[in-house]
Structures are given as C-alpha cells and as structure tokens.
Amino acid sequence: QSALTQPASVSGSPGQSITISCTGTSSDVGSYDLVSWYQQHPGKAPKLMIYEGSKRPSGVSNRFSGSKSGNTASLTISGLQAEDEADYYCCSYAGSSTYVFGTGTKVTVL
Amino acid sequence: QVQLVQSGAEVKEPGASVKVSCKASGYTFTSYAIHWVRQAPGQRLEWMGRINAGNGNTKYSQRFQGRVTITRDTSASTAYMELSSLRSEDTAVYYCARENVGASDIWGQGTMVTVSS
Numbered sequence: 001q002s003a004l005t006q007p008a009s010v011s012g013s014p015g016q017s018i019t020i021s022c023t024g025t026s027s028d029v030g031s032y033d034l035v036s037w038y039q040q041h042p043g044k045a046p047k048l049m050i051y052e053g054s055k056r057p058s059g060v061s062n063r064f065s066g067s068k069s070g071n072t073a074s075l076t077i078s079g080l081q082a083e084d085e086a087d088y089y090c091c092s093y094a095g096s097s098t099y100v101f102g103t104g105t106k107v108t109v110l
Numbered sequence: 111q112v113q114l115v116q117s118g119a120e121v122k123e124p125g126a127s128v129k130v131s132c133k134a135s136g137y138t139f140t141s142y143a144i145h146w147v148r149q150a151p152g153q154r155l156e157w158m159g160r161i162n163a164g165n166g167n168t169k170y171s172q173r174f175q176g177r178v179t180i181t182r183d184t185s186a187s188t189a190y191m192e193l194s195s196l197r198s199e200d201t202a203v204y205y206c207a208r209e210n211v212g213a214s215d216i217w218g219q220g221t222m223v224t225v226s227s
Contacts, residue, residue: 001172003154036213038155045205045220046147046155051213089155093212097160097169099145104154 022090034093132206
C-alpha cells in the first residue's frame with residue numbers, strides 16, 4: 001500500500017486561503033468517502049480536523065474545510081492564521097479494514 | 111474525559127521485541143476500534159494496524175505483517191502493540207488512536223521507542 005501523495009510544503013500570508021491536495025488511487029481515496037485530515041504541531045500528537053471527507057469535529061474552526069474529486073482529496077484553510085502553521089496529513093480507508101496516510105505537508109504562515 | 115494513556119519510553123537492542131500499552135478511559139472500550147500509528151524522527155505518519163476492541167479482530171499493514179501483534183484486554187480497557195525483530199529503522203514514536211466513523215478522533219500521547227545497541 002503506497003502512501004497518498006501530498007505536496008511537501010504550502011505557504012501563505014495571514015488571512016489568505018491555501019489548499020492542500022492528497023492524491024491516491026481508485027483503491028483508496030477514489031473508492032471511499034472516508035478521508036480524514038490531521039494537524040500536527042511539533043512534538044505533539046496529531047489532531048483530527050476533518051473526517052468523512054468534509055465533516056468537522058466539534059471544536060474545529062470552520063476555517064477548515066474538506067472536499068474530494070475522483071482520486072484526490074483536498075483540505076482548504078481559509079483566513080490563514082499563525083497558529084495554523086503545522087504539518088498536515090491526509091488518511092484514507094483502503095478497504096479490508098486497512099488505512100493509508102499521506103506523505104504530509106508542512107504549512108508555513110509567511 | 112475521553113482519553114488514551116500510553117506506556118512510557120522504551121530502549122531496546124536490535125532483535126528484541128517491544129510491547130506498548132494504551133489504556134482507554136471515559137468511554138466504552140469495546141465500542142470502538144483502536145489503531146496503531148508510528149512516526150520515525152522527521153518522517154510521516156505510518157499506519158500499522160487496528161484491532162476491533164469488541165471482538166478482537168485485527169488487521170495489519172502488509173509492511174509490518176509477521177512482526178506486529180495487536181491485542182486487547184477488555185477487563186483493563188487496554189490495547190497493546192508488540193513489535194518484534196526490532197531494527198534501528200523502528201526507532202519512532204508509536205501512537206494509539208481511537209477509530210470513530212472511519213477516522214482517529216482521540217490519540218494517545220505517544221511512546222518513544224529507541225532501538226540501539
């Protein structure tokens with residue numbers, strides 16, 4: 001099972017919007033509406049930001065949104081803030097009770 | 111509150127095994143699956159496997175098949191991950207996480223495992 005492909009880094013200025021892509025295959029992202037996104041600050045455990053492709057857990061800012069088209073899922077952060085600077089990972093269900101993570105994206109707030 | 115608390119850091123020699131625990135509290139342990147995820151220093155998250163805490167069914171990543179064993183003790187609300195034949199490349203932080211609607215909504219604090227002679 002190969003890792004989902006994400007850009008290594010994405011940057012933006014405060015207040016701007018950025019989008020992180022997550023490309024998989026027809027065996028994972030393309031087949032299931034079970035893509036999740038995680039934010040990870042240095043030295044910390046990951047935090048769930050989006051589940052089932054576009055749903056936000058309670059307490060997560062509505063500046064974070066998710067979508068999917070074909071084999072590619074996307075996470076958009078609008079109104080970028082300094083606290084959004086972190087690593088972001090996508091994860092997809094891949095069938096038969098298995099999951100696969102993305103390669104990770106470092107978000108920098110300029 | 112809902113939380114997962116993991117066991118402490120471990121240092122192991124190459125070829126040894128390590129067993130990490132993950133104690134759940136604040137929810138019904140048997141109603142959710144537990145995943146194990148690892149992260150080598152400076153590297154990405156890597157899915158290792160999961161256990162259905164209710165019936166004990168397991169599924170492992172092909173990458174770790176044969177080396178990883180995930181178990182649970184329902185009386186102690188605790189899941190375990192054992193990794194054998196350790197090598198230096200297994201040096202990583204190991205996380206447990208609760209599965210909820212196909213995502214990991216609650217994470218343990220992580221357990222650092224160092225493999226060194």
